Amino acid sequence: MTTSLPAAVLWDMDGTLVDTEPYWMSAEKVLVSSYGGTWTDADGLTLVGKGLWDSAQILQDRGVDLSADEIVSTLTSKVIEQLESDGVPFQPGARELLAELKEAGVPTALVTMSIRPMAEKVASLIPFDAFDLVVSGEEVENAKPHPEPYLKAARLLGVDILDCVAIEDSEPGIASAVASGAATIGVPHAVPVAPRPDFTSRDTLAGATLAELSGILEAHRAARTTTTSR
Structure with a gap:
């Protein structure tokens, strides 16, 4: 069976992309x-x-x-x-995964509660054009854990949030991504987050691949179909 690519991959910044x-x-x-x-x-x-x-x-x-x-x-x-x-302390595996997404043509967004100048500064220090858009903290009415930031990113990219993968590190961020409907990967960093069935836990992004993200999205879709059909 062929696993389809995510329509987009949506990234948190602080603690997920960079250890700030x-x-x-x-x-x-x-x-x-x-x-x-x-x-x-x-x-x-x-x-x-x-x-x-x-x-x-x-x-x-x-x-x-x-x-x-x-x-x-x-x-x-x-x-x-x-x-x-x-300097910018990038999290292990983050730039490598972003580079693979870029090469495969998968759209990406930086979805952060930091303000745009901070987000653009971090993005500018990646040695390629890593993100198609930025959704920053001052551009939403409701901060994480509300789903608005992720829903806005999907809307601006012109994709269905249910076809997206979100990557987060904190409890509020994971809650925001899960509530939006995105397949969510939690990579806890500064503060532990207990594993739950509504997101996929990873210790680090080191070794993470697009194929893995596609598999997580496929499992997410299957779980939603099973829940909806009950």
Whole structure:
């Protein structure tokens, strides 16, 4: 039996494509401490996968006397500065899989709750044109775990979300992708995510192939057909 290719592969960014969570945590610590507060790594982990404006409200509650927009701008600028000074820590296997998708002509989208300048900065440091479009945090009404970001990406690509594969690392992101109807691969990184039958778990993207993604999509379709026919 021939397994069809995904209509598109939709990628989360922070923690999935790149290991930028330490950069965000560092920026958060500097910002909170500048207002006399304390921010720990454990605090930072509670923000993994959240939308930036949701995170900004939490930082306001911890004493940061700035508007949500100012917090988002300040954190993003700090992370971009660190990307420029220290480089982009790509996750194992991510660029290799993106290159295979590109060669096969499979459309891709970067679906991130970071803002567009951050997403475009990361994408620009990949040595080929890896993404057909970007859906960023300021461009949706509802952040992950709501399915809107993934549904919007599929709509803009002109494909059916049910024919797409999404790759995520966090609980909010996985929830968003699963709720959208995409076949979802969870690659937990900064925060553990317990395996569940509604997504495929992977320890890393190292060794991941387009053939594997196509098989996951085929199994996803079969599971949906079985559920619908009951």
